[in-house]
Amino acid sequence: MFGIGLMKGLFTTVKHGILTYFKGYKHPFPKRYFTEGPAPRLEPEGVGLFTLQYPEEKYKMFPRFRGALMHLRDPETGKPRCTACGACALACPHGVIEVVAEGKGKERKLVDYRYNLGRCIFCRLCVETCRFNAIEMSHEYELASYDKDLVLHLEDLLKIGDKSGVSEKDWAWK
Amino acid sequence: MDLESIFPRLQEIIAQWLSSFLPGWLAELLVILMVVLAIVLMMVVVVMVLTLLERKILGRLQDRIGPNRVGPYGVIQPVADTLKLLFKEDIVPEKADKLLHLLAPIIIVVPALMVWAVMPFGKKLVAADLNIAVLYVIALGSVTSIAILMAGWGSGNKYSLLGGFRAVAQLFSYEVPMGLAVLSVVMAAGSMSLQSIVKAQSPLPFAFVQPIAFLIYFICGVAEVNRSPFDLPEAESEIIAGYHIEYTGVKFAMFFLAEYINTFAVSAMVVTLFLGGWKGPILPSYVWFFIKVAIVVYVFFWLRASFPRLRIDQLLNFAWKFLVPLGMVNLLVTGIVVKLNVPVWLTVPAYWAGNFVIGVIALYLLTRFTPKKTPVSLR
Numbered sequence: 264m265f266g267i268g269l270m271k272g273l274f275t276t277v278k279h280g281i282l283t284y285f286k287g288y289k290h291p292f293p294k295r296y297f298t299e300g301p302a303p304r305l306e307p308e309g310v311g312l313f314t315l316q317y318p319e320e321k322y323k324m325f326p327r328f329r330g331a332l333m334h335l336r337d338p339e340t341g342k343p344r345c346t347a348c349g350a351c352a353l354a355c356p357h358g359v360i361e362v363v364a365e366g367k368g369k370e371r372k373l374v375d376y377r378y379n380l381g382r383c384i385f386c387r388l389c390v391e392t393c394r395f396n397a398i399e400m401s402h403e404y405e406l407a408s409y410d411k412d413l414v415l416h417l418e419d420l421l422k423i424g425d426k427s428g429v430s431e432k433d434w435a436w437k
Numbered sequence: 438m439d440l441e442s443i444f445p446r447l448q449e450i451i452a453q454w455l456s457s458f459l460p461g462w463l464a465e466l467l468v469i470l471m472v473v474l475a476i477v478l479m480m481v482v483v484v485m486v487l488t489l490l491e492r493k494i495l496g497r498l499q500d501r502i503g504p505n506r507v508g509p510y511g512v513i514q515p516v517a518d519t520l521k522l523l524f525k526e527d528i529v530p531e532k533a534d535k536l537l538h539l540l541a542p543i544i545i546v547v548p549a550l551m552v553w554a555v556m557p558f559g560k561k562l563v564a565a566d567l568n569i570a571v572l573y574v575i576a577l578g579s580v581t582s583i584a585i586l587m588a589g590w591g592s593g594n595k596y597s598l599l600g601g602f603r604a605v606a607q608l609f610s611y612e613v614p615m616g617l618a619v620l621s622v623v624m625a626a627g628s629m630s631l632q633s634i635v636k637a638q639s640p641l642p643f644a645f646v647q648p649i650a651f652l653i654y655f656i657c658g659v660a661e662v663n664r665s666p667f668d669l670p671e672a673e674s675e676i677i678a679g680y681h682i683e684y685t686g687v688k689f690a691m692f693f694l695a696e697y698i699n700t701f702a703v704s705a706m707v708v709t710l711f712l713g714g715w716k717g718p719i720l721p722s723y724v725w726f727f728i729k730v731a732i733v734v735y736v737f738f739w740l741r742a743s744f745p746r747l748r749i750d751q752l753l754n755f756a757w758k759f760l761v762p763l764g765m766v767n768l769l770v771t772g773i774v775v776k777l778n779v780p781v782w783l784t785v786p787a788y789w790a791g792n793f794v795i796g797v798i799a800l801y802l803l804t805r806f807t808p809k810k811t812p813v814s815l816r
């Protein structure tokens with residue numbers, strides 16, 4: 264009969280509207296987010312709120328997420344594993360990476376590692392070519408900046424690496 | 438002092454105080470202006486509350502929270518929105534018809550505010566109890582379509598022109614069944630004054646005496662104020678924003694204001710004509726009026742959250758091929774009941790019988806002739 268579908272639709276929306284006040288998480292009054300990290304959200308078919316209060320609550324990224332590049336340290340010596348071989352700079356399709364080094368042969372040392380974030384396409388080819396377990400993609404995704412040319416230097420990349428707590432390349436692929 | 442006459446008493450006190458030191462005509466004029474100002478300010482506050490309520494209720498119906506950043510639970514959000522709109526740059530397109538582009542936002546607000554002159558807020562709260570109030574309200578409803586067409590044409594933009602065309606087609610089509618639905622109420626009440634219509638709904642409100650007229654009026658009311666599912670003139674996914682696409686800042690705020698005032702006005706008309714107006718036990722009459730209007734507005738938001746937009750041909754077919762004949766038959770039944778001079782205790786059952794027969798036939802026709810186009814995979 265005509266109109267039954269309309270009634271069903273009205274009933275569905277009002278059911279969802281009322282149940283948001285009773286089911287799932289309720290956002291505590293003075294705060295608008297859960298202080299203990301993201302509250303558990305429901306499945307898409309479920310009822311109840313599933314708004315994530317973004318700046319305060321954040322989703323945990325999946326392991327193979329490709330964020331900004333980071334440098335890894337050798338856990339024994341505490342120094343960056345990078346040997347300044349330049350394979351990553353060669354592999355990069357956009358010329359994002361610039362390796363600055365001093366000396367030749369065995370004396371070659373890394374001085375700076377410039378990573379132009381504004382041009383990076385997050386393809387992970389640099390990480391795949393690295394033979395020294397020195398770089399990996401991090402889970403950093405809040406990369407907006409006021410500058411057009413946002414260049415991250417070695418210290419920044421090491422800082423991201425320290426923050427991530429990762430010491431092995433390809434950890435998520437094993 | 439009883440709560441019922443608190444506002445008329447206040448007006449009397451101010452009038453007496455003013456006439457103590459001003460000439461009589463000036464005091465009277467000032468009192469009239471005061472009433473106008475009170476209504477206009479009330480409407481602005483109502484619009485601010487409605488925008489917040491719409492976003493909160495719509496959010497909840499879609500499992501979201503809605504605005505909750507500005508102030509506790511987002512209650513100051515409308516103030517922030519208003520400030521943003523007031524400080525925005527006013528842009529007039531190069532190809533616009535400058536005069537029409539400027540006049541349209543002014544013309545659209547004026548009739549939206551004028552409707553409130555005849556609206557009975559309470560037993561003793563009505564600015565002007567016209568004896569042709571219903572006609573006045575319907576006439577002002579048509580002025581809106583002129584302003585919308587002016588905005589659509591004057592912007593010099595094809596999307597806004599399409600929106601204007603759609604708005605005119607829709608508003609004119611839906612005014613016909615709306616008028617027919619109102620006429621059956623007017624015939625049953627025997628008066629065109631809104632106060633008398635409210636008083637005529639003594640044992641039962643007209644929504645329960647004439648459910649079909651109520652449904653027709655409600656559907657046409659939703660279409661009249663361009664709300665979803667009848668929001669074709671401003672359909673975002675098809676013509677971006679329709680007739681107000683080229684408006685910014687204060688001019689856009691005017692359209693926004695008019696739209697929400699009209700929504701509130703149509704809800705108030707539904708309440709006055711069909712739901713017993715300000716009638717209700719215990720609480721003062723104006724409180725009852727606002728409670729009933731709030732419920733009708735909630736249903737408007739609820740419809741917006743539930744139904745997808747209609748196509749333009751579906752919309753016009755529904756008006757001309759279904760609502761107009763239905764309204765005419767309903768009017769015929771009402772006329773027969775009024776003309777037969779049935780005894781008072783039999784009028785309501787007579788209306789019920791008539792409405793039941795029409796309703797069953799209409800439902801049968803709708804079920805029989807609605808094409809079933811739902812793809813098998815979506816069923």
